[in-house]
Amino acid sequence: MENVDLIKLAKLSKRGNKEAFSKLIKIYEKDLYRVAIAILKNDNDALDGIQDAILKAFQSIEKLKKPQYFKTWLIKILINSCNAIISRKRKIVSYEDYVGRTCEEEGFRKVDIKTVVDKLDYELRILIVLYYYEDMPLKNISEVLNIPEGTVKSRLSKARGCLKEYLSDNVRSVL
Known part of the structure; x- marks a missing residue:
């Protein structure tokens, strides 16, 4: 999808268009997963982080200042969600699982x-x-x-x- 179309979808989302927001999330779902799994290293936690980030983004889409940076804005929300999960869990990972x-x-x-x-x-x-x-x-x-x-x-x-x-x-x- 071209950058112009993505910006248009972001602008529509900002104005409350739920379908446009859903399309953007669908476009960036693989990117979100790669970032979340890199941070959390656990499929279930990564999916929780993504879900939390999407909900927060949807609730605060009107705060998006520059629609051309929607992906950057969304990933920032995702990173914060993942960090919150890490803070909540504080679990120890065995060396074998980690390596x-x-x-x-x-x-x-x-x-x-x-x-x-x-x-x-x-x-x-x-x-x-x-x-x-x-x-x-x-x-x-x-x-x-x-x-x-x-x-x-x-x-x-x-x-x-x-x-x-x-x-x-x-x-x-x-x-």
Whole structure:
């Protein structure tokens, strides 16, 4: 769908058009799921976070200042919902659940990039997800997370370094 059509749907939603809001949610549902699962790492919690975010967005759609940033606004609401779930749960995750599985193939270990990203601290992981998975510009990430753009850049650099270090350690352990 073209950007002009998305903006039009966002404007209609802001004026109370429920069908337009539903269409926007349907368009962004995969994006919402990817962000939620990256933060919460649990399907049920991710779906709860998405549901909560959609409800909050629907209830406060009139507060959307710039319809062209609907997706950014929605993801910010989702991140806040996910953080609220984390705060409520405060559960301990076992190391085995956290790391995931790898398999051996022709002498090399196959590494799932999601598993590697999941090992990052939350503040680095969310940046990787928004920047690479959601293709969100640095400026929008800065707005969503309420941190300066320079901080986004430096944390992204740190996250890339951590990923590189993990992957190089993983290769060395095989050889």
